[in-house]
Amino acid sequence: MKKTQVIVIGGGLAGLTAALHLCKNDIDVILVEKEGYPHHKVCGEYLSQEILTYLDWLKIDISSLNAPQINRMRYSSVSGKTINCDLEMGGIGVSRYSLDHLMYKKLKESGRHIIKTLVTRVDFKNDQFTVTTSNGEIITSEFVLGAFGKRSNLDKKLHRKFIQDQSGWLAVKAHYQTKPEFYPDDLVSLHNFNGGYCGLSKTELKTINVCYLATYESFKNYKNTDDYKAKVLMKNPHLKEFFNNAEMTFDKELSIAQVCFDKKSIIENHILMIGDSAGLIHPLCGNGMAMAIHSAKIASENIILFYEHKYKTRRDIERTYKSEWNYNFSSRIKAGRFLQKILLNTSLSNLSHSFLSKVPGILPMIIRKTHGKQVHV
Numbered sequence: 001m002k003k004t005q006v007i008v009i010g011g012g013l014a015g016l017t018a019a020l021h022l023c024k025n026d027i028d029v030i031l032v033e034k035e036g037y038p039h040h041k042v043c044g045e046y047l048s049q050e051i052l053t054y055l056d057w058l059k060i061d062i063s064s065l066n067a068p069q070i071n072r073m074r075y076s077s078v079s080g081k082t083i084n085c086d087l088e089m090g091g092i093g094v095s096r097y098s099l100d101h102l103m104y105k106k107l108k109e110s111g112r113h114i115i116k117t118l119v120t121r122v123d124f125k126n127d128q129f130t131v132t133t134s135n136g137e138i139i140t141s142e143f144v145l146g147a148f149g150k151r152s153n154l155d156k157k158l159h160r161k162f163i164q165d166q167s168g169w170l171a172v173k174a175h176y177q178t179k180p181e182f183y184p185d186d187l188v189s190l191h192n193f194n195g196g197y198c199g200l201s202k203t204e205l206k207t208i209n210v211c212y213l214a215t216y217e218s219f220k221n222y223k224n225t226d227d228y229k230a231k232v233l234m235k236n237p238h239l240k241e242f243f244n245n246a247e248m249t250f251d252k253e254l255s256i257a258q259v260c261f262d263k264k265s266i267i268e269n270h271i272l273m274i275g276d277s278a279g280l281i282h283p284l285c286g287n288g289m290a291m292a293i294h295s296a297k298i299a300s301e302n303i304i305l306f307y308e309h310k311y312k313t314r315r316d317i318e319r320t321y322k323s324e325w326n327y328n329f330s331s332r333i334k335a336g337r338f339l340q341k342i343l344l345n346t347s348l349s350n351l352s353h354s355f356l357s358k359v360p361g362i363l364p365m366i367i368r369k370t371h372g373k374q375v376h377v
């Protein structure tokens with residue numbers, strides 16, 4: 001049986017960040033991730049600038065990836081009417097294939113324990129966690145960080161409320177190649193279609209990441225994603241032009257079902273949830289990755305304070321983490337939900353489109369509501 005101070009379950013951006021932050025402060029960590037690295041993940045791959053200083057502090061050399069800087073946004077309605085705006089803070093276009101791998105290599109370099117297996121159980125008894133994995137390993141710890149993403153076997157095990165309901169969202173992603181002049185490096189575009197929206201942006205691999213989110217209701221009458229793409233997405237003239245001039249570089253698209261944007265509990269059976277396990281912002285806001293990384297920073301800082309004897313009890317750290325999480329992310333998630341409602345309602349979307357094009361200052365203001373400030377270290 002292994003023993004450690006902190007077990008991190010899930011090695012996506014949130015889990016890798018927490019493990020790196022805790023290691024930097026000499027806390028004993030074991031990270032358990034079920035998949036190998038590198039691999040592609042369903043994500044829009046636009047990383048907000050707000051988090052880059054912090055990643056630099058963690059010694060993640062993002063510049064080594066040569067990711068394109070993105071500082072303009074284009075939004076189009078179903079019929080193809082567009083609005084353009086500059087992004088105040090901006091970001092970079094970086095594939096999850098490279099970003100997660102870069103962070104994983106950094107953690108591995110530090111000689112820390114990374115176990116590739118599925119966690120099947122987490123128990124909390126006598127102020128101690130016991131984590132069981134599918135290969136029969138048992139690890140005990142004082143803290144567990146839940147970084148297992150949008151939907152995991154552990155959500156069921158923990159009887160989390162959101163997992164009881166069917167969620168009506170489906171997400172599909174693939175990389176495409178097109179002539180360099182056809183899609184600019186510095187642009188992230190968001191195109192509406194009936195039943196969802198599709199984001200496009202360049203990555204460091206020189207490919208264009210195309211990722212869309214659709215309601216299951218709008219998808220269910222079509223045979224497959226090709227059929228849906230041809231008959232629904234390509235009704236938007238911008239998407240039609242793009243797909244007619246681009247070639248997919250993946251063998252097949254990646255997809256995930258049951259994407260849930262409902263409220264989740266930040267603490268469950270004393271596990272501190274970080275990243276998407278704590279809450280997922282609507283992807284159109286383009287800062288779920290930054291929030292995942294930021295929430296991992298907040299949880300890690302609180303664990304460090306605990307070991308520096310700044311908290312008397314486990315209750316104190318849980319209360320503080322929950323209140324800091326809500327302070328930093330709750331209103332952004334609410335703003336994202338509101339925006340999503342408008343975009344997916346055709347008449348509201350048309351109305352807001354004409355309003356936004358008449359008052360150009362409104363769109364940057366809305367973007368500001370869903371984004372955080374620069375995360376300092």
Ligand SMILES: Cc1cc2nc3c(=O)[nH]c(=O)nc-3n(C[C@H](O)[C@H](O)[C@H](O)COP(=O)(O)OP(=O)(O)OC[C@H]3O[C@@H](n4cnc5c(N)ncnc54)[C@H](O)[C@@H]3O)c2cc1C
Binds near residue numbers: 046212289292
């Ligand atoms: C369609 C879509 C588009 C998006 N576009 C953007 C965007 O453009 N910009 C942006 O900033 N954000 C975007 N996001 C949000 C972003 O992808 C997430 O917020 C981010 O991936 C969260 O990282 P995470 O570490 O919490 O979860 P993940 O990256 O999902 O990592 C969770 C990890 O846990 C592992 N795991 C799960 N269960 C177990 C278990 N039991 N044992 C061991 N390991 C386990 C999984 O294998 C996985 O690697 C988008 C999301 C969606 C759905």
